[in-house]
Amino acid sequence: xxxxxxxxxxxxxxxxxxxxxxxxxxxxxxxxxxxxxxxxxxxxxxxxxxxxxxxxxxxxxxxxxxxxxxxxxxxxxxxxxxxxxxxxxxxxxxxxxxxxxxxxxxxxxxxxxxxxxxxxxxxxxxxxxxxxxxxxxxxxxxxxxxxxxxxxxxxxxxxxxxxxxxxxxxxxxxxxxxxxxxxxxxxxxxxxxxxxxxxxxxxxxxxxxxxxxxxxxxxxxxxxxxxxxxxxxxxxxxxxxxxxxxxxxxxxxxxxxxxxxxxxxxxxxxxxxxxxxxxxxxxxxxxxxxxxxxxxxxxxxxxxxxxxxxxxxxxxxxxxxxxxxxxxxxxxxxxxxxxxxxxxxxxxxxxxxxxxxxxxxxxxxxxxxxxxxxxxxxxxxxxxxxxxxxxxxxxxxxxxxxxxxxxxxxxxxxxxxxxxxxxxxxxxxxxxxxxxxxxxxxxxxxxxxxxxxxxxxxxxxxxxxxxxxxxxxxxxxxxxxxxxxxxxxx
Amino acid sequence: xxxxxxxxxxxxxxxxxxxxxxxxxxxxxxxxxxxxxxxxxxxxxxxxxxxxxxxxxxxxxxxxxxxxxxxxxxxxxxxxxxxxxxxxxxxxxxxxxxxxxxxxxxxxxxxxxxxxxxxxxxxxxxxxxxxxxxxxxxxxxxxxxxxxxxxxxxxxxxxxxxxxxxxxxxxxxxxxxxxxxxxxxxxxxxxxxxxxxxxxxxxxxxxxxxxxxxxxxxxxxxxxxxxxxxxxxxxxxxxxxxxxxxxxxxxxxxxxxxxxxxxxxxxxxxxxxxxxxxxxxxxxxxxxxxxxxxxxxxxxxxxxxxxxxxxxxxxxxxxxxxxxxxxxxxxxxxxxxxxxxxxxxxxxxxxxxxxxxxxxxxxxxxxxxxxxxxxxxxxxxxxxxxxxxxxxxxxxxxxxxxxxxxxxxxxxxxxxxxxxxxxxxxxxxxxxxxxxxxxxxxxxxxxxxxxxxxxxxxxxxxxxxxxxxxxxxxxxxxxxxxxxxxxxxx
Numbered sequence: 001x002x003x004x005x006x007x008x009x010x011x012x013x014x015x016x017x018x019x020x021x022x023x024x025x026x027x028x029x030x031x032x033x034x035x036x037x038x039x040x041x042x043x044x045x046x047x048x049x050x051x052x053x054x055x056x057x058x059x060x061x062x063x064x065x066x067x068x069x070x071x072x073x074x075x076x077x078x079x080x081x082x083x084x085x086x087x088x089x090x091x092x093x094x095x096x097x098x099x100x101x102x103x104x105x106x107x108x109x110x111x112x113x114x115x116x117x118x119x120x121x122x123x124x125x126x127x128x129x130x131x132x133x134x135x136x137x138x139x140x141x142x143x144x145x146x147x148x149x150x151x152x153x154x155x156x157x158x159x160x161x162x163x164x165x166x167x168x169x170x171x172x173x174x175x176x177x178x179x180x181x182x183x184x185x186x187x188x189x190x191x192x193x194x195x196x197x198x199x200x201x202x203x204x205x206x207x208x209x210x211x212x213x214x215x216x217x218x219x220x221x222x223x224x225x226x227x228x229x230x231x232x233x234x235x236x237x238x239x240x241x242x243x244x245x246x247x248x249x250x251x252x253x254x255x256x257x258x259x260x261x262x263x264x265x266x267x268x269x270x271x272x273x274x275x276x277x278x279x280x281x282x283x284x285x286x287x288x289x290x291x292x293x294x295x296x297x298x299x300x301x302x303x304x305x306x307x308x309x310x311x312x313x314x315x316x317x318x319x320x321x322x323x324x325x326x327x328x329x330x331x332x333x334x335x336x337x338x339x340x341x342x343x344x345x346x347x348x349x350x351x352x353x354x355x356x357x358x359x360x361x362x363x364x365x366x367x368x369x370x371x372x373x374x375x376x377x378x379x380x381x382x383x384x385x386x387x388x389x390x391x392x393x394x395x396x397x398x399x400x401x402x403x404x405x406x407x408x409x410x411x412x413x414x415x416x417x418x419x420x421x422x423x424x425x426x427x428x429x430x431x432x433x434x435x436x437x438x439x440x441x442x443x444x445x446x447x448x449x450x451x452x453x454x455x456x457x458x459x460x461x462x463x464x465x466x467x468x469x470x471x472x473x474x475x476x477x478x479x480x481x482x483x484x485x486x487x488x489x490x
Numbered sequence: 491x492x493x494x495x496x497x498x499x500x501x502x503x504x505x506x507x508x509x510x511x512x513x514x515x516x517x518x519x520x521x522x523x524x525x526x527x528x529x530x531x532x533x534x535x536x537x538x539x540x541x542x543x544x545x546x547x548x549x550x551x552x553x554x555x556x557x558x559x560x561x562x563x564x565x566x567x568x569x570x571x572x573x574x575x576x577x578x579x580x581x582x583x584x585x586x587x588x589x590x591x592x593x594x595x596x597x598x599x600x601x602x603x604x605x606x607x608x609x610x611x612x613x614x615x616x617x618x619x620x621x622x623x624x625x626x627x628x629x630x631x632x633x634x635x636x637x638x639x640x641x642x643x644x645x646x647x648x649x650x651x652x653x654x655x656x657x658x659x660x661x662x663x664x665x666x667x668x669x670x671x672x673x674x675x676x677x678x679x680x681x682x683x684x685x686x687x688x689x690x691x692x693x694x695x696x697x698x699x700x701x702x703x704x705x706x707x708x709x710x711x712x713x714x715x716x717x718x719x720x721x722x723x724x725x726x727x728x729x730x731x732x733x734x735x736x737x738x739x740x741x742x743x744x745x746x747x748x749x750x751x752x753x754x755x756x757x758x759x760x761x762x763x764x765x766x767x768x769x770x771x772x773x774x775x776x777x778x779x780x781x782x783x784x785x786x787x788x789x790x791x792x793x794x795x796x797x798x799x800x801x802x803x804x805x806x807x808x809x810x811x812x813x814x815x816x817x818x819x820x821x822x823x824x825x826x827x828x829x830x831x832x833x834x835x836x837x838x839x840x841x842x843x844x845x846x847x848x849x850x851x852x853x854x855x856x857x858x859x860x861x862x863x864x865x866x867x868x869x870x871x872x873x874x875x876x877x878x879x880x881x882x883x884x885x886x887x888x889x890x891x892x893x894x895x896x897x898x899x900x901x902x903x904x905x906x907x908x909x910x911x912x913x914x915x916x917x918x919x920x921x922x923x924x925x926x927x928x929x930x931x932x933x934x935x936x937x938x939x940x941x942x943x944x945x946x947x948x949x950x951x952x953x954x955x956x957x958x959x960x961x962x963x964x965x966x967x968x969x970x971x972x973x974x975x976x977x978x979x980x
Contacts, residue, residue: 104847108802109837166803172930219806245803250819251810257839258802283807283958312598312748313656313735316709317773320741329740347599349747357594440662468773 007130008196008204011098012141012186014073015044017148018065018096020087021079021103022048022056030078031057033102033138033150037076040147040154045070065094072096076138076148081105081113084134085120092127099124101134102150107192107260108135114260117194124195135259136191137167140174142184143210149189158183159460160291161211163190163201165259166245169217169284173243176288180465181446181457182295185210192259197222199230206234213294214238215287219245219255228276235277236489239294239480242278243287244269277483279476286472289464293473296460297434299481299490300379304330305474306372307353307382308365314384314438315353318467322382325475329353336375343367366420373431379478380434382470383424417452425459434477436470439463497620498686498694501588502631502676504563505534507638508555508586510577511569511593512538512546520568521547523592523628523640527566530637530644535560555584562586566628566638571595571603574624575610582617589614591623592640597682597750598625604750607684614685625749626681627657630664632674633700639679648673649950650781651701653680653691655749656735659707659774663733666778670955671936671947672785675700682749687712689720696724703784704728705777709735709745718766725767726979729784729970732768733777734759767973769966776962779954783963786950787924789971789980790869794820795964796862797843797872798855804874804928805843808957812872815965819843826865833857856910863921869968870924872960873914907942915949924967926960929953 017037023030030050037046038057047070048056051063062068065075065087075091077084081103091099106117117134124131132139138149143157150167155174160182164170167189174184185208188201198221205214214234221227234240246255247266273280281287305327309315319329329352332340337350343363344356354372356364365383372381428435437456439445442465445453456463464470484490507527513520520540527536528547537560538546541553552558555565555577565581567574571593581589596607607624614621622629628639633647640657645664650672654660657679664674675698678691688711695701704724711717724730736745737756763770771777795817799805809819819842822830827840833853834846844862846854855873862871918925927946929935932955935943946953954960974980 105837109839164803166801166806168801169803169807172804175930217803219803243807245806245810247810248813250813251806253841254802254806254809254843254845257841258806258845283811283956285956285958311656311658312744313654313659313707313709314662316656316735316741316744316748317659317733319744320735320737321773323738323740347595349599351743351747353744355744355748440665466773466775468775 003128004130004196004200005204005207007097007128008200010073011100011130011132011139012146013144014098014146016047016070016072016074017042017044018047018049018068018072018075018091018094020049020065020075020077020091022050022061024053024056029102029150032152033076033078033148036147036149036152041145042147043145044073047072065090065096068094073098075099077101078103081116081134085116085123088120088123088129088131089127092123092129096129098130098132100132100136100138100148101191102136102138103133104135106134106194108258117192121195130200131195132188133191134194136189137171138189140184140187153187155187156183157185159185159210159212159295160215161185161187161205161208161213162215163188163198163205164217165190165193165219166217167191169243172284173215173217173288173291176285177292179446180288180292180442180462181454182292182462193222198227199223202227202230202234202240206237212238213291214240215243215291216240217243217245217287219259228272231278232276235483236487240278241281241287241290241294242273243281243284277480277487279480289462289469290473290476292462293436293477294480295462297436297462297473297477298428298432299484300434300474300478301481302379303327303475303478304377304379305382306330306332306378306380307384308356308368308372309353309384310356310365311384312355312357314467315355318382318384318438318471319353321468321471322474325471327471327475327478330377333375333377336371336377339371340368343371366423369424369435370427373427373433373435378433380436380474382436382467382474383438384467385437385439414452418455421452421455425455425461428461434474436474437463438467438470439465493618494620494686494690495694495697497587497618498690500563501590501620501622501629502636503634504588504636506537506560506562506564507532507534508537508539508558508562508565508581508584510539510555510565510567510581512540512551514543514546519592519640522642523566523568523638526637526639526642531635532637533635534563537562555580555586558584563588565589567591568593571606571624575606575613578610578613578619578621579617582613582619586619588620589622590626590628590638591621591681592626592628592638593623594625596624596684598748607682611685620690621685622678623681624684626679627661628679630674630677643677645677646673647675649675649700649702649785650705651675651677651695651698651703652705653678653688653695654707655680655683655709656707657681659733662774663705663707663778663781666775667782669936670778670782670932670952671944672782672952683712688717689713692717692720692724692730696727702728703781704730705781706730707733707735707777709749718762721768722766725973726977730768731771731777731780731784732763733771733774767970767977769970779952779959780963780966782952783926783967784970785952787926787952787963787967788918788922789974790924790964790968791971792869793817793965793968794867794869795872796820796822796868796870797874798846798858798862799843799874800846800855801874802845802847804957805845808872808874808928808961809843811958811961812964815961817961817965817968820867823865823867826861826867829861830858833861856913859914859925860917863917863923863925868923870926870964872926872957872964873928874957875927875929904942908945911942911945915945915951918951924964926964927953928957928960929955
């Protein structure tokens with residue numbers, strides 16, 4: 001197994017790549033994927049293989065992989081499926097240890113395709129090669145600027161590793177993460193998982209120092225027991241988040257013609273996930289939000305949450321959502337109420353949620369959050385920071401008339417938020433308690449490089465677009481702590 | 491009651507406004523709200539009332555409302571709560587029929603505040619005035635560029651009417667809608683609902699020709715029976731979507747100190763909503779998405795959905811989500827399969843979801859969707875249009891190296907999407923069947939004025955950021971059809 005992991009590592013950090021089926025035609029897969037490697041900024045050596053061309057997209061083309069006068073770490077294969085087994089054999093003969101098969105037309109088409117797929121795998125294993133795919137969209141390694149992917153993908157480096165049985169879904173997960181300000185260590189479109197499969201990807205990510213959080217989209221595992229063994233082992237070290245396609249009969253039918261996967265009972269899958277400490281999600285956005293949450297936020301050591309809110313309605317909704325997720329809105333002690341009183345207007349009602357009741361001229365969250373954290377009464381804080389980016393700063397629609405007074409008010413707001421972000425980051429780390437901030441208009445703020453938000457992101461701390469997302473993340477973080485504690489590793 | 495509605499209409503379309511408590515200090519509420527009216531572009535007459543100032547923000551100030559030498563349609567009150575009852579009497583004496591009380595410090599503070607609130611209402615009713623608030627953030631009427639709101643809000647005109655017991659939540663709903671490309675007819679921050687309350691706002695929106703969809707955030711209704719009577723009556727004419735704060739014990743406690751609301755049993759509320767045809771949602775984003783869905787999309791006359799997908803994984807997930815929402819992925823008939831075959835690659839497997847299996851050079855959705863709609867086998871189509879805006883067009887992260895070939899490919903993609911949008915809009919209307927499109931990177935596309943997307947929005951057709959949102963909207967549209975049918979009005 002160690003050998004297979006070394007081979008897989010070559011796929012992610014190759015010094016030299018042979019591209020079999022490289023094309024000058026940009027409406028063909030072999031043209032698009034090749035262009036993506038070229039334009040992505042890959043710094044290793046790239047050798048197009050195409051017997052019909054002298055050069056491909058400006059690089060000298062070789063008639064066969066055997067003709068390349070260099071050692072090759074990775075082969076990318078984008079040729080018709082029928083020609084794949086022989087090409088795999090040729091790669092093995094060249095001493096290549098890893099290949100990505102992007103070509104479709106294997107087990108997802110039924111028995112005949114499955115036989116072809118089996119033959120391909122037989123040839124690869126006979127030659128000591130590992131295969132990613134087939135029927136996937138490729139891999140992406142942002143840190144190495146290596147994007148052998150179809151159609152096009154550019155991502156920032158980060159610490160989230162993604163493996164997916166759908167290229168479209170991994171792309172969307174990665175782009176969703178990018179919108180939140182998070183990058184990826186590696187993205188693998190695993191396709192039919194003919195050779196390398198879930199246990200391999202889990203093992204790889206578990207041992208990969210660049211990966212801190214693992215995100216999977218899967219439609220089925222051919223060896224359920226092996227998968228769960230690896231998943232459990234991995235969960236003890238790194239969070240594993242799974243989006244599973246084929247939860248229902250209808251979804252399972254669709255999965256079978258998509259990747260040839262056979263899903264088992266969903267209830268059993270769910271129960272086993274819980275046992276293995278796997279975090280299961282229901283949609284792409286939830287997957288991205290939880291993955292980002294796990295990057296750096298400290299785990300709450302229990303379910304007692306204090307909700308601090310700049311708007312009463314947000315406090316009410318957050319309390320509803322938290323309670324429905326089994327979080328406990330623990331009461332404020334008399335001592336904490338006394339400490340808070342000085343920082344809140346006289347009409348403040350001493351409850352959890354702590355509603356800052358639109359008091360102006362009070363010190364607000366930068367005084368209140370430290371008090372809540374120091375109290376020892378909560379395992380973490382959710383802050384409905386609706387004031388973070390006032391609409392006045394950047395209204396979504398249309399130009400806002402401005403004058404000097406207005407500009408001054410905006411500037412003051414920005415400075416205050418910046419100071420607040422420093423204090424909060426500092427406190428969250430000092431106390432080892434999670435602070436989950438709901439920041440309205442978050443996407444806009446990230447795109448506008450709003451500095452108070454970027455300070456959080458620089459530290460790897462997720463900010464949440466809605467109160468529901470923050471509550472959901474808090475519950476998942478608390479669940480993980482409980483799992484690690486039960487297993488004796490927290 | 492008719493009289494009260496006429497008075498409320500004056501609040502939304504005043505020719506003249508007295509602002510009691512207008513201030514030159516932009517860190518005071520009376521300064522901020524006054525500035526918002528001024529800078530929002532209100533074209534009526536505006537009279538600041540402040541005995542201590544000669545002028546406020548450039549306008550001549552009056553010592554009292556009685557001194558204004560004009561008829562006044564609406565008073566906005568931003569003065570300390572203790573002074574409100576006398577100010578209301580003064581407004582009534584001036585013949586003003588409507589007032590917005592933004593000031594807080596009433597029933598949400600307990601018995602003493604409640605007595606003050608009752609006194610204020612008594613004075614208003616004695617003077618034939620209607621009151622919005624107190625303890626709200628104001629109102630917004632985008633069509634009239636009238637924004638008496640705290641802190642700042644600018645919205646595009648549209649057909650969604652919002653009334654909310656939380657200013658923060660109505661702002662966030664409206665901004666979420668704006669991000670999706672939708673505007674509002676009127677936004678009311680209803681505050682404590684001391685005088686005008688839910689039945690009034692429902693009656694108003696039901697009869698308002700500018701409002702087609704009604705969205706409420708409520709924490710409680712003082713007269714439950716009356717509320718549900720009006721809600722039911724309104725539901726028969728226009729969709730009513732409710733986000734309710736205080737679903738749980740914790741939320742109810744928070745609501746009581748926020749707006750002094752007493753929530754009843756949530757289960758009973760839920761059952762009554764169903765009877766009254768009310769669409770209940772759990773969070774702000776869901777509220778905005780469903781409101782936008784109801785603006786123009788035709789209602790499906792049943793729950794048979796066909797999922798068309800550009801990516802297999804998206805098809806699997808959408809099938810799972812649809813099935814979990816009680817939608818039926820009806821099978822394709824033999825005749826429909828035959829018609830589709832010509833437009834799909836040979837390896838296509840004839841199932842619902844219809845997976846376009848990454849075939850290139852095929853006619854794709856613009857040929858397929860009309861066939862699905864004409865078949866009579868479905869009540870609507872969900873299209874996972876992941877190809878709408880390829881990442882290649884505008885990757886989220888970092889600059890994408892480009893060359894002429896690349897630019898050509900992007901241009902071709904854009905032209906094709908534009909043509910597709912025309913065909914799809916045309917077909918959706920011709921067949922009266924809903925077509926729900928999941929468009930990846932939707933926010934980005936709207937902000938970039940991507941024309942194919944804007945064509946849909948120009949027609950009032952919502953596009954969905956995730957498959958889950960599209961499925962959820964389809965189910966809500968189908969539920970509404972079933973309600974109207976049961977009531978004999980569909």
